Amino acid sequence: MQSLLKSTIAILASSTLLHSCVSCQELADQVFAAIDSRNDGLRTLNTEIWENPEIGYQEVHAHQVLTDYLEEQGFKVTRSAYNLSTAFRAEFSNGEGRDVSFNSEFDALPGLGHACGHNLIATVGVAAAIGVKDALENGSVKGSVVLLGTPAEEGGGGKETPTMLLGVELWLLGVVTSLGLEASDCYFELFSTTFAYLVSSSVAAHAAAAPWAGQNALDGFVAAYQMAGLFRQQLQPSDRIHHVVTKGWSVANIIPDYIESQWGVRGNSRPRRDVVLDQVQSILYASGNGTNTTVEITPFQDYWDQNPSYQLASTFYQYQMKYLDPADDPKTANFTVSSPEESRRDGGASASSDQGNVSWFLPAIQVGFPVGGGAPVHNAGFRELAGTDFAHESAIQTAKILALTGLEVLQNETYAEAMWEEWRAMIEEVSVSI
Template sequence: MKSATEPRTVASALLSASGVDELAEKVFAAIDKQDEGLRTINKEIWENPELGFKEVHAHKILTDFLEDQGFKVTRSAYNISTAFRAEYFSGEGRTVSFNAEFDALPGIGHACGHNLIATIGVAAAIGVKEALKNQGVSGKVVLIGTPAEESLGGKVKLLEAGAYDDLDCSLMAHPANDRYTSYGRTLASWRANVTWTGEAAHAAAAPYMGRNALDGFVSAYSSTGLYRQQLMPTDRIHHVIQGNHDMVANIIPDSVDSVWGVRGKTRPRVEQVREQLFKILHASASATNTSVEITPFQDYWDQNPSLQLANAYYELQKKYVDPAKDTETSKFTITAPEDDDGEAAASSDQGNVSWFLPSIQVSFPVGGTAPAHNAGFRELAGTDFAHGQAIKTAKALALTGIQVLQNEAFAKAMWEEWEAMIAKISVGLKEGSADSTKRAAKKRHVH
């Protein structure tokens, strides 16, 4: 169980500060004023699903709306056609950021609810803009349009391009079924295309002239099954064959394509499992007299939330958007950071962001029982109820961001906690991996 006494004390102190209730009222009113436009954005993205790096329609409606709201908008930011950066500032100070995801899944549309994530990002940015423009708060709010979260690592490319270098925190939310959380984790993940190459031959007349690429895959598949006995309960190895559909039984297959993945609780653990998997893949090629080529995708790192931010969000949500106060949401629970079970099942490129600066990815309920990446969840993500929960979540995230801008002691504690956490979780990483994290940290200004 995480110790939350000190961060909770800091977060609670924020709520007792004079003027907080009045500020919250103004921020919420600014968001509610734009609800019609926010509903349109939500509906348009949900009804027009687009795959990663192809989100042309979502990019246009989001950037047009943000520009109309008075944000300075950079379209196709960081040389990524469907990325964007929208910002608003007033005076000197820290910079708080939100993410807007908007890519869909192949075949089943917005079954991960990214239409809601985009809506939350826009709404939260509007709330912070109100505080900057009309309520005497100094600093900057940035909304980053982050395409291609589903497997293609849009945020990884944005990190490499420097999109997060000048920010003090990154806040976002993700839909779930039945509860509100403030301390969500995700698993580290590695994926790759793996291709075995052999030589074709007639399977009856001259099989001895062939080298069977399918045997290479089967050998690796079988060996991986044996390796699972030595895996930890939280480790996962995935694989799927993408073989040539023109294959026939009387021809020795000369090429087999597949996708392999490794997941684990931490980056060091994924690196350990991946090293053994490499041995299996290469051994399978050697044993079957084939060759193997491994082409990795983007690595997704485990998400390590800021306890300071999580506690602030938890306290602010409880006070201002408490689900228990609404009969429609009273059946859902809000989980305190120290009560989070720490279990994670999915992976996200927001995990990579959490290694570069303090961040949280909270969750909110859309109801139902259909799991994410399921057609039933797609339907849940398009409901009025889900939109309402998204707006409530955006309000609490906006207030959390405002605390970062307003409160020097809180911001300092946030950075100190993050730096200590990164030093701790980097133990066990390969030298190159650890160095990349350190270099990223040096790019930012130090508090």
Template sequence: MQSLRKAALAFLASATLFPSSANGQELADQVFAAIDAKNDGLRTINTEIWENPEIGYQEVHAHKVLTDYLEEQGFNVTRSAYNLTTAFRAEFSNGPGRAVSFNSEFDALPGLGHACGHNLIATVGVAAAIGVKEALENGNVKGSVVLLGTPAEEGGGGKVKMLEAGAYDGLDCSLMAHPGNSNYAAWGRTLASWRGNVSWTGVAAHAAAAPWAGQNALDGFVAAYQMAGLFRQQLQPSDRIHHVVTKGWPRRDVVLSQVESILYASGNGTNTTVEISAFQDYWDQNPSFQLASTFYEHQMKYLNPADDPETANFTVSSPEESRRDGGASASSDQGNVSWFLPAIQVGFPVGGTAPVHNAGFRELAGTDFAHESAIQTAKILALTGLEVLQNETYAETMWEEWKAMIEEVSIAV
């Protein structure tokens, strides 16, 4: 905790937003104008993805729409990057310097379409990259901007595979945004998640003539289901256990050894064989407090929701408020990224109260309000990324804070 506080104090003492307020306003004006100039095309992309939902690793149409557009905008585009058919990397550089990255997700939910608003996440990433590219082209800043197209966030772990393939090597930060049904948030955690398949194997027998000769695999599942239910009373308030009969045991937010004990005990108690095959781990997200603070400061300075009648009903949670609340209720593969380099995943509203992964949220994700909310968020993300590129002291304290945080949470685990 002491090292984390020192890093935070160093940030507050030495990191400035922009070299001067005039330069800051001028750069913000350039970034905002560049994104606004592309808004019609961005709306087309957003709608095209929303109207043509594709599940994880099958986002062929979205991949083409996004990569074609990015290439038209002058980015160096690598399609089917990192041995993933629907992943991509789009990059623009004006020479040596730091590299800021954004993520675009674009997979949909089976049977629900874009009920998690990944069409909006894709739009934010593209728009933010365009904003940073404008500053690089004008020579105001040196370095690179990278947009990573990250498929299959909904359980497929696209970012995990891309991380393992080196997609985030050499980058200085990873910035993205996620839509929600409430207010703006600059700082937010996600839960760790373990996903796997569990099978129980018994011995077949005639259920009426000789049931004593069989070993019922269903009994193994039922025993595990009941034992998990009993185990819930010992869980932390933030922990979750979910299970689906047709899929096995798809998500975990508790210590894996405890889960395995339950599963193997269910097999022992029913004389059935249990096989566990883990296929996906989502780590908890540890957002950079410094990046979140910069995002919040820029939003309040340049695009405060209270200044616009369309968004006046929405509040902006400061990083201090969000960290104090400490709540987390979902999982994301951006969590894995946050253990590798400084990262944030900010939140923005879609204009309604329907929860994510709900048909009502799908409809909200396709509205003009949701699109404009995404565009405004992209502008502030772009300014946050530019801070990393142009301010060496800021970048150094960002990394110091992140290293101290990762060391602290690693010890806690």
């Protein structure tokens, strides 16, 4: 990876941003004005999604309001794209050239609403696509912009459809920073994860009259839970195991014959995740054998580790510092902004996303932005922060810089070729262990 870093720095040095054109500021002003002029509508869109949370593959309202708005803005919109009822593809082209893609997520968490801020992620994607579209309409840049609306990031893998990536040259995504803290990060390395349902089934009986006639399915889960806990002393610091009971009996005087639970395993790479997963599967089957319960494992999620484009992240960071440095605004002057070098040095986040899968097929970055406050993500407090004016403005600022990053690829052939060269070298390097 160190050799890759050195080659990337050389690439960046030889590929000057926006051709060092005299009109850089003019183009930035144009993009920013295009987004600012629609800010009221974008705020309404953001609020509409935040106030009407829908879980994965059920985002009917969000799909409707997003596609309606994009159509009003002049995009060619394909609803229910890729045989996914709540996915969409919005695009605009002014002729031959390269493609740039942005992404909008919009699913909510069960019982918590938008406690992961996907209303903001949806807004970033829409606003960034509008910024690039405006530059294309004015003829200053040639190419196409695509906005992909992907459902069910929270466990459903809405980005895992391979056909979604056809005709797309890169993928840019804005996300909220993991803890909702006062920080920005443009270089996210995410973990690989697998989630599965575990069904433990056995024989029911009256818990007082004849408990010996039953076999307790809950014992199977408890045994697995305890063995997984003992296994933690052999885990590496970056490994994760999660589990929760999702279905079962609700009265104490019945020996339960059915317990359904959900299990998750994470690692900082697919090979490392699979090492942990193999042991966890052994634990689950052993728990069944030891308690005379039948165990059935059904995987439902396979998210890969994320390999972000260092070049795209560096470009985003340079533009952020040049045009929208948080230090220049009293409201954000004390915020932390991590450079790609700092983020790489500090290591990746232990979260996971289907965005990781995307990064194995084309150059991609996932940019984190703050929502203010200190509530952790997937928390009711974070949900409230995600609906604030501050969070919306943070999303808009992020969209502006993502738009400029996308335009760099569209109008700078040398830069685009270097981006692909860096990505191919990175994927070749990380694929050795798979």
